[in-house]
Amino acid sequence: xxxKTKVPTFVALIAGLLMMGPPLLAHHGDASYxxxxxxxxxxxxxxxxxxxxxSLIKFDYKTQEGxxxxxxxxxxxxxxxxxxxxxxxxxxxxxxxxAYVLQSKTGRFVGRTNKVILxxxxxxxxxxxxxxSRYGGDQKK
Amino acid sequence: xxKPVIDAVVGLVAMLVLSSLAIAQTAQSQxxxxxxxRSPWKYYPRDIATGDGGPAPKRDLSGTWxxxxxxxxxxxxxxxxxxxxxxxxxxxxxxxxxxxxxxPAGANDPTARYCDPFGFPQNVxxxxxxxxxxxxxxxxxxxxxYMDVWREIWTDGRALPAKVGGSxxxxxxxTYMGYSVGHWEDDYNFVVDTTGLDERTWLTNxxxxxxxxxxxxxxxxxxxxxxxxxxxxxxxPTMYAKPFSLGTYNYKWLSNQKFNEWLCLPSEQIxxxxxxxxxxxxxxxxxPARYGGGR
Numbered sequence: 001x002x003x004k005t006k007v008p009t010f011v012a013l014i015a016g017l018l019m020m021g022p023p024l025l026a027h028h029g030d031a032s033y034x035x036x037x038x039x040x041x042x043x044x045x046x047x048x049x050x051x052x053x054x055s056l057i058k059f060d061y062k063t064q065e066g067x068x069x070x071x072x073x074x075x076x077x078x079x080x081x082x083x084x085x086x087x088x089x090x091x092x093x094x095x096x097x098x099a100y101v102l103q104s105k106t107g108r109f110v111g112r113t114n115k116v117i118l119x120x121x122x123x124x125x126x127x128x129x130x131x132x133s134r135y136g137g138d139q140k141k
Numbered sequence: 142x143x144k145p146v147i148d149a150v151v152g153l154v155a156m157l158v159l160s161s162l163a164i165a166q167t168a169q170s171q172x173x174x175x176x177x178x179r180s181p182w183k184y185y186p187r188d189i190a191t192g193d194g195g196p197a198p199k200r201d202l203s204g205t206w207x208x209x210x211x212x213x214x215x216x217x218x219x220x221x222x223x224x225x226x227x228x229x230x231x232x233x234x235x236x237x238x239x240x241x242x243x244x245p246a247g248a249n250d251p252t253a254r255y256c257d258p259f260g261f262p263q264n265v266x267x268x269x270x271x272x273x274x275x276x277x278x279x280x281x282x283x284x285x286x287y288m289d290v291w292r293e294i295w296t297d298g299r300a301l302p303a304k305v306g307g308s309x310x311x312x313x314x315x316t317y318m319g320y321s322v323g324h325w326e327d328d329y330n331f332v333v334d335t336t337g338l339d340e341r342t343w344l345t346n347x348x349x350x351x352x353x354x355x356x357x358x359x360x361x362x363x364x365x366x367x368x369x370x371x372x373x374x375x376x377x378p379t380m381y382a383k384p385f386s387l388g389t390y391n392y393k394w395l396s397n398q399k400f401n402e403w404l405c406l407p408s409e410q411i412x413x414x415x416x417x418x419x420x421x422x423x424x425x426x427x428x429p430a431r432y433g434g435g436r
Contacts (some may be wrong), residue, residue, distance in 0.1 A: 031427035032244045051409040053245075053253075056417055074417050076433060079270055079403060083186065083212065102432055106422040112433050126433035132217035133210060 030112055033102040037114035040099045043071070048091040052077055057091060057113065059099060073101045073111040075126045084128055095119060184401035186270070189214040190394040194366030199328040202274040202281065202361055205400060206369055206392035211270040219372075219389035221266075221345075225382035230350050233380075237348030238425075245414055247423025250346060254414070256405035258288055260317035260342030261335060262357050262373055266390060267346055271400035281323055281331070286400045292318040294333050305337035306353035315339040315353045331361040344375070344387075352379035357387075367394040 040061045047058035054074040061069045075081050078088075091097070096119050101111035113126040179185070189207055207215050226234065240248040251257035259267055264285055271286035279297040284290075302320050304312040313320070315337050323333040335357045344351045355377035362370045373387035 030430045030432045031242075031424045032246070032421040033430070033432060035430060035432065049409075049412070051413070052403070052405050053410065053413055054417070056413065072416055072420075074413075079186065079211070104421040105424060105427075106420065108420050108422075110417060110420045112421075114432065130213045131210060132213070132215065 030102070032104055032106075033112040034105060035102065037100040037102050038111075040071070040101060043097050043099045045091050045093050045095040045097065046070075047093060050078055050088040055081060055086075057099075057116075059097070061099070069109050071099070071101065071109045071111065073099065073113045075113045076128075080128060081126075083131055084126070085124055090118075090124065179397065181397060181399065183397075184271075184399055185395075185397060186400075187212040187214065188396040190367040190396050193364075193368065194394060197329050197363040197365050200325045200331075201276060202331060202363055202369060203276045205273045205395045205398040206271065207395045208269045208271055208392050209266070209390050210268075215393050216391050218370075218391050219386075221388035222385040224349065224380075224385045227378075227380055227382060230380035233350040234348055237343070237350075239346055239348045241347060241429070243425045244421065244423045245418030246421060247425060250343060250348070251341065252343075252346070252405070254410075256407045256410045258290060258317050258342075260339060261292060261319050261321075262359075262375070262387060263343060263345060264288070264290065265359075265371065265373065266388060268403075269390065270403075271395065272392075273400075287403050288405060289402065290318075292321060294321040294323040296323050301334060301336050306340075313337060317342055319357070326360075329363045331363075333359040333361070335359070350380055351375065351377050354379060368392070 043059040043061045045057065045059050047056070049056045054077055056072055056074055058070070058072045061071055063069065075086065078086075098117040100114035100116065102114055104110045115123055115125045117123050179188075186207060189212060209215060209218060224230075236249075238247055238249040240250050240253040243249075245253060248254060252259055258264070264287065268287040269285070273284040275282045275284065279295065281294045281296060283292050283294070285292075299322060301322055302313050305320065306312060306315045317339050319335040319338040321333055321335040323331055326332050336355065337353060338351055338355055338357075340351065340353055342351070343349065355375055357373060357375050360372045362372075364370060369392040370389060371392065372389040374384055375381070375387055376384040
């Protein structure tokens with residue numbers, strides 16, 4: 001007798017799940033980028049733009065073969081990055097950094113920043129798990 | 142036998158001395174940080190008022206509030222519910238390409254592409270890191286940090302407009318903020334009803350739609366002097382089978398009552414998309430991933 005009441009409940013649950021749409025609030029995805037960072041040492045900053053929606057870091061990287069690659073990589077928006085120690089004046093042209101970059105799956109010299117190490121040894125990251133999401137509450141699973 | 146004991150005592154004393162030095166340095170460092178000059182013109186998102194600040198003032202939300210994502214001090218709110226879509230809503234969803242799945246290169250979200258305003262209610266829960274509330278004799282005004290936009294909530298007893306977006310001469314135009322009326326349910330709960338929302342705006346950045354006849358109800362609760370909560374629900378039979386919650390969001394009193402300007406500039410958006418977003422490509426079929434970006 002109990003089974004008879006449980007089966008419709010189960011069916012209703014599955015039907016309800018199938019009726020659901022995609023997540024109510026989705027983050028800005030990073031599916032365009034490789035999950036494994038490249039370590040690029042001796043990168044010379046050519047431009048740093050503190051801007052919305054995401055700040056941009058341009059730099060030149062010289063390979064072991066002496067070929068200069070012109071890279072661009074993004075970090076988060078100014079208010080997000082300020083919480084992680086970044087600012088409008090963190091970088092300037094000519095600064096030398098070590099860049100850890102998640103390269104685009106297209107293979108272009110475009111990427112998402114994993115972290116950077118400044119000339120004085122300061123490490124700055126690009127991810128903040130300490131602050132609750134700006135969306136306030138994630139959607140019920 | 143005695144030497145190991147002496148060595149252990151010496152080691153213990155050395156550890157205590159080093160520990161006390163470290164504690165002293167840490168205390169000095171914290172003290173120095175606490176004594177840093179604070180500019181009244183600067184936004185300090187982490188500088189949230191501590192404690193409850195005393196009892197909540199009656200029928201007053203006025204002040205500047207730190208919202209979701211502004212700092213670790215603002216706790217996560219309650220989750221939004223998943224809606225049940227009508228066929229019309231599902232058809233619109235099929236046409237929409239949210240940034241979470243398609244990335245900046247493939248998205249057709251008008252905010253992600255062109256810096257179009259979110260509109261209400263998305264501007265409450267997307268980039269809602271700070272807002273100010275101002276009370277006027279006949280309305281309450283909410284000033285949003287993101288995009289320097291505001292909305293008016295009329296408290297003079299008027300009813301919501303009966304016709305918005307229709308073809309009649311007396312029908313009002315839909316707007317990005319809609320038409321809002323509010324009343325105090327008691328001394329600490331301010332209830333706001335809104336309709337007439339422009340259908341070009343997305344309800345969320347996942348692409349959920351709304352009709353011009355959607356009714357959004359907000360409940361602002363002044364918990365104590367330093368704490369405010371906001372819960373939202375939406376009723377829109379054109380798009381959803383039943384009303385559902387858009388979540389609950391927490392706000393804390395910002396100590397120096399100052400937030401900074403934070404705009405989405407179309408020229409910067411174009412630079413970002415041209416130089417970074419589009420070259421990075423769109424991979425909508427790839428598994429969702431999030432590696433960076435702060436909050």
